[in-house]
Amino acid sequence: MLQIIVTTRQGDQRKIAVGLGQTVMQAIRDDGIDLMALCGGGCSCATCHVYVDAAFSAAAAPITADEDGLLEGSDHRKPNSRLSCQIPMTSQLDGLRVIVAPED
Numbered sequence: 878m879l880q881i882i883v884t885t886r887q888g889d890q891r892k893i894a895v896g897l898g899q900t901v902m903q904a905i906r907d908d909g910i911d912l913m914a915l916c917g918g919g920c921s922c923a924t925c926h927v928y929v930d931a932a933f934s935a936a937a938a939p940i941t942a943d944e945d946g947l948l949e950g951s952d953h954r955k956p957n958s959r960l961s962c963q964i965p966m967t968s969q970l971d972g973l974r975v976i977v978a979p980e981d
């Protein structure tokens with residue numbers, strides 16, 4: 878099992894076990910953390926927005942044009958913004974730190 882460290886919107890830090898290939902969004906939701914993920918991972922809602930620790934940005938799957946377009950519509954976009962449903966876990970991402978973005 879891999880592990881990610883998630884900072885919730887309430888500011889709590891949670892360590893979560895994640896399976897290889899599971900997306901960061903699935904792991905966050907399975908843990909019961911507040912994250913809407915309305916479209917269920919279809920890259921069409923942008924409610925799974927997180928900020929990825931800079932140390933891991935190169936290891937995460939590259940951002941697609943669709944993801945970039947959705948993030949563009951967010952008032953809370955930062956340079957390290959990603960849609961967590963578009964980041965499948967790999968061993969390089971073990972220990973990944975993400976912060977759940979505020980709701981738009």
Ligand code: FES
Pocket residue numbers: 902914915916917918919920921922923924925960961962963
């Ligand atoms: S869950 Fe909808 S875009 Fe990620």
